[in-house]
Amino acid sequence: MKTKLAIKSLYVGLLGVIGLAVKASGLSVTVVDAQQQPIADVVVELLPEKLDEQPAQADSNLSQDFHEIGQKNRTFVPFISAVTVGSEVDFPNYDKTRHHVYSFSEAKTFELKLYVGRPDTTIRFNKAGIVAIGCNIHDYMQAYIYVGGSPWLGKTTASGVVSFEELPKGTYQLNLWHPWQLDSFEQQQIVLDSETKDISITFHIEEKEKPSPPDNKWQDLFKDIQ
Amino acid sequence: MIKSYRGKLILLMVLALSLVQLGSSFATLQVIRNLSEEQASQSVKVGSKILREGLEQKEAQYRSATQVLVSDFGFKSAIATEDRPTIATALENHSRRINADLVLLLNNSLERLLSAPVVSAQEVERLVEGSQDFYRNGSAFSRNLVINEEPYMIVFAPVKAPTTVAWVGMGFLLDKDVAEETKQITGLDVGFVAMSGSRATLNTTIDEPSIEHYFESQVSPHEQGQQQSILGLSRLESDDLLFVSELSSPTESAKLYSFMYVSSNSWLKRYYELRNYQLWVFLGALLVAIGVAIWLAKEVSRPVEKLVRFARRIGKGESSKAPQVKTKELSLLSSTLQQMNVDIKQRQEEIVYNNTHDMLTGLANRNAAEQYLKRLLDKGRGTLIILNIKKFRLINDSIGYANGDLILKAIAKRLTGTLPKDVFKARLASDEFLIAADYDICKLFAEQLLPALQQGINIDDSQVNVYVNAGVYYLNNRSQTINDMLRCADIALSKAKRSADSFVLYQQGQDENYQRQLHIIGIFEESMADGSMYLEYQPKVNLNSGQCTEAEALLRWQDKELGFISPEEFIQLAELSGNIRAVTNWVIEEVIKQIILWQAKGLSLRVSVNISVDDLLDKGFRFIVRSLLEKYSINPRCLSFEITESVIMSDPELAVESMNIFKDLGISIAIDDFGTGYSSLSYLKKVPASELKIDKSFVIDFDNNEEDRMIVETSVELAHSFGMKVVAEGVETESCLQQLKTFGCDLGQGYFFTRALRANDFEAWCEKFNSNTVLTD
Known part of the structure; x- marks a missing residue:
């Protein structure tokens, strides 16, 4: 309920902006590495600098996503989330084991102490920034939430693409983020007119496995318990 | 350095052991050390x-x-x-x-x-x-x-x-x-x-x-x-x-x-342990080695010591048997020592024999003679006879020394052949033999030996006749020493030489005379120096001029202890003892000095000096005379040598040679004592004399003896015919003087003028005599 409510209010806010839009344009960003291989889960944010028109409507796909970071098999899913300021995120526990989800990040400090199933509350992220989320029980569990101030926020798919539609014409700053990025990304200025733009950006991240639970030595021992 | 065999052996053992031990120890220790180090490193x-x-x-x-x-x-x-x-x-x-x-x-x-x-x-x-x-x-x-x-x-x-x-x-x-x-x-x-x-x-x-x-x-x-x-x-x-x-x-x-x-x-602990252990082993081995070395050394040194004792006994002349030695080398040494012992004994006998025997004749030598005489002396009785071959030197000169030796051998053979064994026979010196016994052997000597000795000796197929003199001495209780005995026999022998007898018995007193003679011989030199020997001058007067122109120097000896010693006695002793040359030299030098002194005083005289046989025959004498003449640089004509007839006859050739040399020097020669010897006229012819002195024995009895007067007259004529002047000695009376004048005698000397005078007196006499002509026609 609370989540729906929050999403609705976001929609209302966005609609207000979008309503002013006369004509919209589209942007497709492909993030690749040095070998031109697509990189997934890269957060892409378009920060409006000078808009020529009002946003027509807030129908960003991302904004409408259901924000949930669940714990399945002692792994936060998804690993990376991008939410706009004010979003609420639910942390349902699908495992049998309890989790103790916490964040000491500046953007949001919270703690959901040992629980099973769905926690009593969702967590609202009111401040832009990056929130590192961990589990006190399972040190290897990690997740990141990118709290962005812009409504045009997304993350690349497995093919390294994120698309924005119905964008008001104007000038934007393009920002990219990934927890494993090797250098801080230098924001790029992008000017959008009525035409849909496809851009490709080369990004450097460290190649790593996503956090996953280690082989549990005790698994057999505690089979019955699990 | 170590000299003993034992020391060397020990040293060798220790060195060898040390070398081996140290070498192996070093190697072992080095390995251990390396191992230890490797282990430690590990x-x-x-x-x-x-x-x-x-x-x-x-x-x-x-x-x-x-x-x-x-x-x-x-x-x-x-x-x-x-x-x-x-x-x-x-x-x-x-x-x-x-x-x-x-x-x-x-x-x-x-x-x-x-x-x-x-x-x-x-x-x-x-x-x-x-x-x-x-x-x-x-x-x-x-x-x-x-x-x-x-x-x-x-x-x-x-x-x-x-x-x-x-x-x-x-x-x-x-x-x-x-x-x-x-x-x-x-x-x-x-x-x-x-x-x-x-x-x-x-x-x-x-x-x-x-x-x-x-x-x-x-x-x-x-x-x-x-x-x-x-x-x-x-x-x-x-x-x-x-x-x-x-x-x-x-x-x-x-x-x-x-x-x-x-x-x-x-x-390094183990290394040190091992090293200490090795050290103990080494010390142990060292002790064993030294022990072995000592034992080995003893094995060698014991027989060596035996041999040393044996050698010492040989040295002492003790007879002993050579020790038995097992070692081959030492056994050889032992037998060599044994042989040496035998050889030494043999040589010792030879030495003893040589020591007591005369090599040439095989008779006993002087040493043995002394030994024998010592025994005689102990017994206090016995006879000594010393034999001497007459004129052996002349024999030697004429037939050679080798033949002289043969004569000596022959005589020795006759001694041994003739005399019984209990008579001791020895050769004392070159031609001097001694026979002695503890009983009277005079008869044996006179009857058996002497005839045997007088027989001719056959040398090189020619007969040589040998005559002997003998001095006999009977031992008595006064004989104190062996020398006494020999001297007495010698004195008797000397007497025999001077006499016609073949042998002379020693008589009491002869020995005392002998002692006096020895004393005289001993004081010759000091007497010449201290003035107890001095010269007197007897004038020779020219019978024609009645002036004293010459003098004869006469040697006189007035000893403080012995009193007056007659020239006959001491001249003979001087000749015997070899002092005659010194005496003659002294006389000639004194005469020369006197002549110079007189010449300085205006007295010009010819002085004559008597020359003995030894002087004349001694070639060195000529040089002495010549050097004296040169030293004083006087006219040699002032000097005259008087030489007796017998002197000339002892070795006429050499005498004539010498006289010629003196004559050449400018010294005039006078024949002294003419008429006493056996001079032949042929020699007289050769003698380069300028004066003939007729012996005083012909002149002294002149007045009473017709024969003497004839001899003198004939002699004067003979001399004149040879171109010689004649001097008559022994002028004692006026009549004698007158007689001589009539014979034509040139010079005279004798008591009629004056006896011989000391230089000063002579000087005074001469001055007075020559100024007053005492001679009357």
Whole structure:
């Protein structure tokens, strides 16, 4: 309920902006590495600098996503989330084991102490920034939430693409983020007119496995318990 | 150097043994030493590995302990919320729990947030510099680092919330206790060394300055070139072994080392033990060797000592048997000694024989004679006869020495052939023989030996007749010594020589006369010097002019003790003793001096001097005369030599030769005592004399003896016919003088004018005589 409510209010806010839009344009960003291989889960944010028109409507796909970071098999899913300021995120526990989800990040400090199933509350992220989320029980569990101030926020798919539609014409700053990025990304200025733009950006991240639970030595021992 | 055989043998044994023993000991000890060293090296290497493993275990413990801290949610929360008081207490609490010596908290940018004890920011910068990769990796790691100049093992662990928000470093001092733990296991001394700048901090189980010095010398700037060599095995000055490992990472500027140490004493312990053992073995063997050497030496020296004793007995002339010796070489020596003994005895006999026998004749020699005479002396009775061959020298000269020896041998043979065995026969000197017995052998000598000796001796197919003189002496109780006995016999012999008898018995008193003669002979020289011997001059008067123109110098001797000694006596003694030349020299020199003195006073006289047979025949005399003439440079015509007829006849040729030389010098020669000898007219013809002196025996009795007057008259005529002047001696009466004048005699001398006078008196007399012509027609 609370989540729906929050999403609705976001929609209302966005609609207000979008309503002013006369004509919209589209942007497709492909993030690749040095070998031109697509990189997934890269957060892409378009920060409006000078808009020529009002946003027509807030129908960003991302904004409408259901924000949930669940714990399945002692792994936060998804690993990376991008939410706009004010979003609420639910942390349902699908495992049998309890989790103790916490964040000491500046953007949001919270703690959901040992629980099973769905926690009593969702967590609202009111401040832009990056929130590192961990589990006190399972040190290897990690997740990141990118709290962005812009409504045009997304993350690349497995093919390294994120698309924005119905964008008001104007000038934007393009920002990219990934927890494993090797250098801080230098924001790029992008000017959008009525035409849909496809851009490709080369990004450097460290190649790593996503956090996953280690082989549990005790698994057999505690089979019955699990 | 060592001279004895034993000493040499011992030395040889000891040397040989020492060489072998020392050689083998050296080799063994060297091997042991190398083995020990290898073992020790191995042990420090292994020890070093054990240390490293121990440190790894420790590191694992510390790491997990540190990880427990950083995993603590409360701690994470405190870090994330920068709750400093909580952080500090949590760290303090935890570090105490795990016994950490140092705590360091770094933020995500590796900057120091907190440290205890205080670590400076620069130090922290240095610490993280070498570990960037580990930090980036984001998991706990450990480093061995020098912090605040001390060696530390430090574990860094990330504080994850869930991303890394901070690093916690827990430092553990690598101190003596840590080193001690490894020492407990390895038994080796262990240490940690922190090198910062030129300082080396050592935390070690052993306080050994040389180690510290070793490390400090390695970091001192001027020896940086050697820094490579610090790792691994090194040998310190005193042979201590040190194995150094680097605990810090190679890129680290402040180095952290560990070392394992074995002192030379401990690793050389077995080597020393073995060496001592070898030394005892060596000493033992040395004693045995010396014992063997002594025993061997004795084996040799015992028979040698036997031989030495044997040789000593030979030396003493004792008879003994040669010792039995087993050793071949020494047995040879023994038999040689035996042979030597025999040879020595034989030669000894020869020597004894030679010592007591005359080589030429085989008769007893003088030594043996003395021995025999000694026995006679003890008995107090016996007869000594000394025989002498008449004119043996002349015989030798005429038939040669070899034949002379044959004569001596023949005589010896006759002595032994004629006389019984109990008569002792000896040859005393060249032609002098002695026969003696303890009974009267005079009869035996006279009746048997003498006739046998008188028989001719056959030499080279010609008969040589030999005559002997003999002096006989009967032993009596007055004979005190052997010399006395021989002298008495000799005196008798001398007498026999001068007499016509073949043999003369010694008579009492002869010996006393002999002693007087010896005394006279002894004082010749001093008498010439002290004036007891002096000259008198007898004038020779020219019978025609009645002037004294010549004088005869006569030698006189007035001794303080013996009184007047007649010239006949002492001239004969001077001739016998060989003093005659000195006497003649003295006389001639005195005469020359006198002539010079007189010449200075205007008295010009010819002075004549009597020359003996020895002088005339002595060739050296001529030179003396010549040198005297030259020395005083007088006219030789002032000098005249009177030579008796008998002198000329003893060796006419040599006498004539000498007289010719004197004549050539300018000295006139007079024949003295004419008429007493047996001079032949043919010799008289050859003699270069200018004067003939008629013996006074013909003149003294002139008045009464018609024969004498005839002899003198004839002699004067004879002399004149040979061109010689005639001097008559013994003019004692006026009538005699007148008679001589009528005979035509040229000069006269005698008591009628004056007896012989001392120089001064003569001078006075002469002056007076020549001024008053006493002669009357």
